[in-house]
Amino acid sequence: MTDTGKSYHKQCTGEALQTAQRHAADEDITLFAGCFCPFVQRGWAALEYLGIPYKVHEVDPYKKPQELLEVSPKGLVPALRLSNYTPPRALNESTVIMDFLEDLASTSTKRTLLPPITDPYARALVRLQSDHINRTLVPAxxxxxQAQDPTAQITGEKEFKAAIEALVALFERADKEVGGTGLWKEGGELGWADIMVGPWLFRADKVLKDYRRFEMPEGAKLTAWLKRLFEHPAFKCTCSTDELYLDSYERQVPYAFNRPNTSQVANAINTGRGLP
Ligand SMILES: N[C@@H](CCC(=O)N[C@@H](CS)C(=O)NCC(=O)O)C(=O)O
Known part of the structure; x- marks a missing residue:
């Protein structure tokens, strides 16, 4: 495949655009978003599922406008501006944003992405799933x-597939020990780990398939879970159309052709450092 020099998108498309248009009015919480960003999609899907009022504000994290730096010290999306404080306060980091939204919902909308607080072991299993996603699956x-030479691509594929299989094993353990968590459980609801991992598996299904000929590991339960996840209204309404992801990952989000110095995530992977 050749690098056709495509540019990344600045505005979401498809269902995500419709959702952004429904959330264009001022609210106490503003989500600073970038349309291609999987970390943003975590916070966005959580806001949707938890039923918390919010406004979406799309910014270009590679241009780092001042208003983004005010809410996110490294200029990364996602970030939240919290206008119910005077002066307004802010939060960044997708996992911290998810914690915050979950806590907020526990006293407002009463919705939750976690097993009940009365079941600390089930909640701990979800934390284990989440820890694996963040420390292993996302970097993989x-x-x-970003792997360019064929040997690195083969290793990359093996590691990424192994990370998905290890997540499946954690879901199966939860099935056995606590009757299941999130959407993996038959008849279950969208859960914490579903949202933590969904954005990458969604992109894997499109971007990795196209740029790396990636195929998801086989398995009826895995396939059925992915379908439930991608079609869940709170997730689906934050998804843009396929070409947005394909274009974005080719260009400024330079991963597919590993263009130098265009993203903090790409630089971290190239230099063997932890993700920003
Ligand atoms: N650890 C951060 C990572 C966020 C992140 O890497 N966002 C990317 C977009 S997907 C970004 O803002 N990149 C701008 C840059 O690399 O300068 C989180 O979990 O929120």
Missing amino acids: FYRYL
Whole structure:
């Protein structure tokens, strides 16, 4: 495949655009978003599922406008501006944003992405799933996408598939020990780990498939879970059309052709450092 020099998108498309248009009015919470960003999609899907009022504000994290730096010290999306404080306060980091939204919902909308607080072991199993996603699966996704030579691509594919299989094993353990968590459970609801991992598996299904000929590991339960996840209204309404992801990952989000110095995530992977 050749690098056709495509540019990344500045505005979401498809269902995500419709959702952004429904959330264009001022609210106490503003989500600073970038349309291609999987970390943003975590916070966005959580806001949707938890039923918390919010406004979406799309910014270009590679241009780092002052208003973004005010809410996110490294100029990364996602970030939240909290206008119910005077002066307004802010939060960044997708996992911290998810914690915050979950806490907020526990006293407002009463919705939750976690097993009940009365079941600390089930909640701990979800934390284990989440820890695996953040420390192993997400970095494996970027290493695979950025790998340029064929040997590195084969290793990348193996590691990414192994990370998905290890997540499946954690879901199966939860099935056995606590009757299941999130959407993996038959008849279950969208859960914490579903949102933590969904954005990368969604992109794997499109971007890795196209740039690396990636195929998801086989398995009826895995396939059925992915379908439930991608079609869940709170997730689906934050998804843009396929070409937005394909274009974005080719260009400024330089992963697929590993263009130098265009993204903090790409630089971290290239230099063997932890993700920003
Ligand atoms: N650890 C951060 C990572 C966020 C992140 O890497 N966002 C990317 C977009 S997907 C970004 O803002 N990149 C701008 C840059 O690399 O300068 C989180 O979990 O929120």
